[in-house]
Amino acid sequence: MTRSRPLPDDTSSRKRAEKAGRRAEKLCQFWLRLKGYRILAIRHKSPAGEIDIIARRGNVLIAIEVKNRADHETALHAITPRQQNRIARALEAYAGKIGHAGDLRLDLMIVGKWGRIAHLGNAWQVS
Known part of the structure; x- marks a missing residue:
C-alpha cells in the first residue's frame, strides 16, 4: 500500500x-516612521474599502497600499482601477x-525579495 502526500490546502x-x-x-510601517511619516491607522476598514496604512x-x-510581490511589475498589476x-x-x-483639509495622496509600497522596499509616492491620482 502506498501512502500519498496530502495536497496543499488552499486555506494554508x-x-x-x-x-x-x-x-x-x-x-x-517601520520604514515610514524612519522617514518621518506619522502612522494614523492600520488596516482601516470603511464602507468604501480598506486601506493598508x-x-x-x-x-x-x-x-x-502594500504589496508583497517578487517583482514590481506584478505588484503594479495587482492593483486594479476599481481597487x-x-x-x-x-x-x-x-x-x-x-476634518483633514490638506492634500490627499495615494502611495504604493512594494516589498520584494529579501524585504527590499520600493515606495512609489503618488502612485495614482484621487479622482
Whole structure:
C-alpha cells in the first residue's frame, strides 16, 4: 500500500500569504516612521474599502497600499482601477471624518525579495 502526500490546502496557502502580507505591512510601517511619516491607522476598514496604512507627512494625508510581490511589475498589476477608486474613496471618507483639509495622496509600497522596499509616492491620482 502506498501512502500519498496530502495536497496543499488552499486555506494554508492563503494563511501563508496573509501572514507574509502582515509582515510586509509591519516592515513598511517601520520604514515610514524612519522617514518621518506619522502612522494614523492600520488596516482601516470603511464602507468604501480598506486601506493598508494611513499616514500623514506634513499637511498631506496618505493612503498606502502594500504589496508583497517578487517583482514590481506584478505588484503594479495587482492593483486594479476599481481597487484604486475604492482606496481613494476610503481615504476621502477618512479625511472627512477627521476634518483633514490638506492634500490627499495615494502611495504604493512594494516589498520584494529579501524585504527590499520600493515606495512609489503618488502612485495614482484621487479622482
